[in-house]
Amino acid sequence: MLAEIKGINEECGVFGIWDHEKAAELTYYGLHSMQHRGQEGAGIVASDGMELKSHKGLGLVNDVFKQAKFDHLQGRTAIGHVRYSTQGGKVIENVQPLLFRAQTGSMALAHNGNIMNAYKLRGQLEEQGSILQTSSDTEVLAHLIKRDGQGINEETIGDALNQMVGAYAYLILTENKMFAALDPTGIRPLSIGMLGDSYVIASETCAFDQIGATFIRDVVPGELITIDDEGLRSTRFAQQQQRGMCAMEYVYLSRPDSNVNYVNVHASRKQMGKELAKEAPADADIVIGVPDSSISAAIGFAEESGQPYEMGIIKNRYVGRTFIQPSQALREQGVKMKLSPVRGIIEGKRVIMIDDSIVRGTTSRRIVQMLKEAGAKEVHVRIASPAIQNPCYYGIDMSTRDELIAANNTVEEVAELIGADSLAYLTESGLEKAILTDNTINQGLCTACMTGKYPVKEEGKKEISYTGC
Numbered sequence: 318m319l320a321e322i323k324g325i326n327e328e329c330g331v332f333g334i335w336d337h338e339k340a341a342e343l344t345y346y347g348l349h350s351m352q353h354r355g356q357e358g359a360g361i362v363a364s365d366g367m368e369l370k371s372h373k374g375l376g377l378v379n380d381v382f383k384q385a386k387f388d389h390l391q392g393r394t395a396i397g398h399v400r401y402s403t404q405g406g407k408v409i410e411n412v413q414p415l416l417f418r419a420q421t422g423s424m425a426l427a428h429n430g431n432i433m434n435a436y437k438l439r440g441q442l443e444e445q446g447s448i449l450q451t452s453s454d455t456e457v458l459a460h461l462i463k464r465d466g467q468g469i470n471e472e473t474i475g476d477a478l479n480q481m482v483g484a485y486a487y488l489i490l491t492e493n494k495m496f497a498a499l500d501p502t503g504i505r506p507l508s509i510g511m512l513g514d515s516y517v518i519a520s521e522t523c524a525f526d527q528i529g530a531t532f533i534r535d536v537v538p539g540e541l542i543t544i545d546d547e548g549l550r551s552t553r554f555a556q557q558q559q560r561g562m563c564a565m566e567y568v569y570l571s572r573p574d575s576n577v578n579y580v581n582v583h584a585s586r587k588q589m590g591k592e593l594a595k596e597a598p599a600d601a602d603i604v605i606g607v608p609d610s611s612i613s614a615a616i617g618f619a620e621e622s623g624q625p626y627e628m629g630i631i632k633n634r635y636v637g638r639t640f641i642q643p644s645q646a647l648r649e650q651g652v653k654m655k656l657s658p659v660r661g662i663i664e665g666k667r668v669i670m671i672d673d674s675i676v677r678g679t680t681s682r683r684i685v686q687m688l689k690e691a692g693a694k695e696v697h698v699r700i701a702s703p704a705i706q707n708p709c710y711y712g713i714d715m716s717t718r719d720e721l722i723a724a725n726n727t728v729e730e731v732a733e734l735i736g737a738d739s740l741a742y743l744t745e746s747g748l749e750k751a752i753l754t755d756n757t758i759n760q761g762l763c764t765a766c767m768t769g770k771y772p773v774k775e776e777g778k779k780e781i782s783y784t785g786c
């Protein structure tokens with residue numbers, strides 16, 4: 318159980334809407350558009366002003382919510398969550414929003430991120446007599462808010478948040494208020510929109526487009542938003558630090574149509590491809606991308622290098638993300654089921670294959686092999702992000718250092734392991750050039766998984782000792 322608690326990780330999506338007659342249904346659509354952020358479980362909690370009602374389950378949003386479920390989720394306000402976690406946490410108790418009932422007022426919580434000192438805080442809470450029901454670090458926040466027997470307000474939430482170290486975008490719903498908070502470094506995205514007179518909050522702006530809402534602004538790091546019958550108020554629970562927006566949100570995680578920290582994801586990926594073409598050109602006949610997340614970068618690479626872009630790999634859309642499979646053997650089979658080479662395009666060609674990232678090396682190895690089997694003369698792998706050599710402590714399942722192929726091998730060795738004729742990664746400066754455009758407000762990226770520069774550290778720890786989250 319201890320290992321399970323420590324290993325918990327969330328790479329999730331949150332959505333909330335205030336004061337709309339179809340609050341739960343719109344939350345469903347919002348979550349659906351963010352399904353890519355987590356396929357393990359989904360949930361919605363709605364408030365009718367008197368009571369919070371919840372429905373959640375394991376599986377995809379569509380599997381969890383059938384039409385009849387919305388009759389139960391009455392009310393003009395709702396928050397929802399899609400969840401992804403590592404193996405240990407796949408239990409219904411951990412599916413969010415978590416709902417806590419109390420005589421002094423109930424609260425529901427939805428969280429995207431990872432709390433680095435959750436284990437320590439849990440220990441303290443347990444010593445003081447708290448009994449925690451889940452192995453999710455999100456529950457810790459609820460206990461910290463409620464600990465002093467005070468109400469759920471800006472002050473108690475702010476005090477609780479200030480005890481947490483890590484990355485978080487939170488939504489909190491009570492019977493008559495909704496709160497949204499972002500960690501002081503702003504590692505995860507969180508945006509505010511409006512649908513008519515209703516406020517909407519979401520991890521990604523694609524959720525606004527889905528329901529026809531208009532983007533207003535991003536939540537500022539260290540900011541606590543309160544929404545109630547009097548409107549929207551902003552307070553600060555912490556000073557904003559140098560922005561550390563997760564670079565992987567642009568590289569892989571977010572949807573291409575989303576704007577993350579005011580930068581369009583597709584445009585940044587395309588620019589990553591262009592920078593990569595400038596930094597690491599290759600003599601070849603065609604440029605192809607690994608669908609879906611690498612297509613934008615492949616288009617950018619081809620545009621910059623003048624080499625033709627081709628659809629060299631197609632994706633079976635009815636297979637889940639390969640990462641979700643627990644064992645290496647299943648992951649390998651997952652890639653095979655998911656991607657197929659277009660033989661008529663590949664045969665006899667020297668191919669530049671663009672992927673957004675290499676984590677364990679499974680995908681690249683399998684695709685290079687697949688392309689060679691389909692008759693490629695040469696396969697030059699170009700990765701549109703720097704090599705991932707360090708674990709993520711902020712909410713992305715980036716395995717342990719042992720599993721990261723680039724942490725344990727040189728570029729040449731990785732090329733050999735994946736069977737590529739050549740391999741090159743985008744540099745850190747190329748990545749920054751592609752993402753941090755002039756329009757970016759609060760510039761700054763978290764590139765810890767690539768560079769080892771961790772923007773948030775747990776105080777008192779010389780070396781971060783988590784084993785992959």
Ligand code: AMP
Nearest residue numbers: 569610640674675676677678679680714
């Ligand atoms: P791997 O096969 O282990 O090297 O993983 C690399 C592949 O997984 C790439 O094709 C990426 O598109 C994708 N990927 C990168 N980061 C993640 C992540 N955090 N979760 C799921 N998939 C990812």
